[in-house]
Amino acid sequence: MSKKNLEKIYFKALNKVKAKSIIKDNISLEKNILTISNEKIDLNKFNNLYIFGVGKAAFSMAKECENIIGKKIKGGFIVSTSKGNLNYLKHFTSTHPDVTTKSEDAANKLIDNVKKLKKNDYFIFLLSGGASAMIEKPILGLSLEDxxxxxxxxxxxxxxxxxxxxxxxxxxxxxxxxxxxCIKSNGKVLVLSDVIGDDLNIIGSAPMNNGKFQHILVGNNEIALNEAKKFCKKDYEKVEIITTTLDYPSKKASKYVTKLIKEYDKKYSSFVLLFGGETTTVVKSGGGYGGRNQELALRLLLENIVNEDISILCAGSDGIDGRSDANGAFVTSKTIEKMNEMKLNPKEFLENSDSNTFFKKLGFDFVTGITGTNVMDFIIIEKKGK
Structure with missing residues (x-):
């Protein structure tokens, strides 16, 4: 049952920062008045409205903008990793996390499109995580290969x-x-944050942050975890967001999380602890599969903190975790039972940076597919009541 509970909590957090929620919460149109985050913009004062965007969530955010604004959109250009077409906007599928020739094509096309904006036009720019890899044009003298x-x-x-x-x-x-x-017109940048502290100089490597345009934060890890906290409050003795800025290496993070689980376990008969952020991991050569969330889950399994009452889910919000098709992993008493039954040695998998193979063999990898959003990672710890 714990696996199901953890999934429910995860999706409650995730859905709050998916395109449908963040665009609906921040954009509306009545007659010719466009409202962006409580500021009213009279479209009669501008010639044309354009929408641009780059990032993992750009396609789904653009689609929601089309649903709200519709025919008022004159055109624009969206870069994401999604596949599909938009009704009023051109869409280019690029790559992530690797920079490729597609990234350079995307950058050139985006530059060409934003340069067409005239002084009396207006734009909305949708920025989310992953933009750094999806658009790239190296400085003169540096080849794309280098x-x-x-x-x-x-x-x-x-x-x-x-x-x-x-x-x-x-x-x-x-x-x-x-x-x-490259832009002459007025506009606003709507930002879905995937970095610690929501630093506008860091998100997507700040392609639009030159001081000319207002950036509005429409979604982040804190908004997501607050929604999860609200959802859990009635069912557990204690529900707490421990941090939204976890940025330790995975080894240190596992010790930190374990220490807190032990402290709360002594005090409360049931709880949910929520952590957000992005741990780091060094990939060891050996051809292993997995990413920071699955490695953290594997390290937490080795801490011997999980039992019949305490279960853990470590997962990204974007649906991707390193070199694997999984988003993260569950650590429950059933995970340990299965591991013992199959006689797997978790330390060997950790040494080879092969956490995904470990959890996949056990059936405890967490696979969501690309979610269309990105607000870093979630670690969810549940202690069930007696």
């Missing part, structure tokens, strides 16, 4: 997202506000 080599090395180094995006900005022609430099 850029890709540098990006790949950084991704597997254990470097945190802040440092990663700082380096990316310095060698790019679109990041760090450089895309915004």
């Amino acid at each position: 850029f890709i080599k540098a990006s790949s090395s950084l991704l597997t180094s254990g470097i945190d997202i802040k440092a990663l995006n700082t380096i990316r900005k310095s060698i790019s022609q679109v990041k760090g506000g450089k895309l915004a430099d």
Whole structure:
């Protein structure tokens, strides 16, 4: 039953920061008055309205914008990893987490499209996590091949997202506000945050953040976990959001989470502890599959904290966890039973950075597919009541 409870809590958090919720909560149209996050914009004062976007959530956010604004949209260009067509906007499917030739094509097309905006036009720009890899135009003198080599090395180094995006900005022609430099018209940027502390200089490597345009935070980890907390409150003695800024390496994170589980276990007969953030992991060579969430789950399993009452889900909000088709993993008493039955040694899988193979063999990997949003990761700990 715990697996089901953990899934319910996860999806409660996730759905609050999916496109349907965040766009509906922040955009409305009545006659020719467009309201964006409580600010009214009279479209009669502008020639045309355009929508642009980049990131994992860009396609689904754009689709919701089309549902609300419809024929008022003159055009625009969206870059995401999704497949599909939009009614009023051009859509380009790019790549993530790797920078590829598609990333360069996407950047060139996006630059061409935003340059067409005239002074008396208005735009909405939809920015979400993953944008850093999806659009790329290296600085002059640096080939895309060399850029890709540098990006790949950084991704597997254990470097945190802040440092990663700082380096990316310095060698790019679109990041760090450089895309915004191409735009002559007025507009706003709606941001779905996938970074610790919601730093606008970091999200998507800040393609639109040059000081010209207002950025509005429409979704983040805190909004998601608050929704999960509301959902759980009536059924558990204690429900608490411990942090939304967990950024430890997975080894340190597992010790920190374990310590808190022990403390709450002594005090409460039932609880849900919620953690948000993004841990880091160093990928060891050996051809293993998995990512930071599954590695954290594996480390928590090795802490011997899970029992018949206490269960854990570590999962990303975007549906992807490293080099695997899983989003995360469950650690429950049944996981341990199955592991013992199959005589699997978790330490071996951890040594090979192969957490996905471990959980997949047991049937405790968590597979959602691409969710269409991204607000970092969720760690959900449940202690069932007696």
